[in-house]
Amino acid sequence: MSKTQFNDLLEAGAHFGHLKRKWNPNMAPYIFMERNGIHIIDLHKTVVKLDEAASAMKQIAKSGRKILFVATKKQAKDIVAEKVQATGMPFVTERWSGGMLTNFPTIRRAVKRMNSLAKMEKDGTFDHISKRERLQISRQRAKMEKTLGSIADLNRLPAAMFVVDIQKENIAVAEARRLNIPVFAIVDTNSNPNLVDYAIPANDDAAKSIAVILDTVTGSIKEGLNERKAEREKEGPAKEKKQAKKQDTKAKKSSARKEPAKAEPEAQAKPQEPKAEVKENTEATKETKDKNTEQEQKS
Known part of the structure; x- marks a missing residue:
């Protein structure tokens, strides 16, 4: 995994925080100094935290789970939509609908409704309804x-969430915390980093700063997806061999079970014959003994 470069963050202005009077005391460990009333973020710590978050997101993507990206502010929405779309991960850039996570079944029903309206346009049902209804349906869709x-x-539900500006997306962060979903976030000097699991201290207002961080994050996600794809391709032939072996062992077991079942009647028939002969011999000896005793009594 390619590590974040300090100079890239510096050139993007990721070290500029908010005014001193707007700071959150919980961000003190990540603040390097104050200049002209503005807090300067320690980019060395930003690099460490960003690499840590990127490696964790890589493992999530490698496991085949989804990471939801949330960024509705003007500076970030277009950047997130462009970079995240290439990874195939879901994202929210327009408006966070309350209950998108905590009331997820309702959101899924709305998505199904949206897909059904899209099918109506394709399968020709629009031709059989009035123009007014057609306009209403198209606007709704x-x-x-x-x-x-x-x-x-x-x-x-997503396995994790990535947020740009946790103050603006406070509802999304609250829902994720309620459902114990890990939160990755770009945290500026006016925010509380304790509200998220993986805080990346950086400027969340500059478009360049957001773009550099997202390049690192999406790059690690792509690496995780590629590794998952490569492992699946390797496991494909191995799984087929295992299945073939299982089928062979099952066939052998079934044939082994059938063979003794056929041999049992023959095995039972053979020992029954000498038992009958033994019974006849014992009866004959008893008869001879009885005759001898009768003769002795007569004599």
């Missing part, structure tokens, strides 16, 4: 596509 289109493939 466009509205749903704007807010839910990017999470249409999210069939279950």
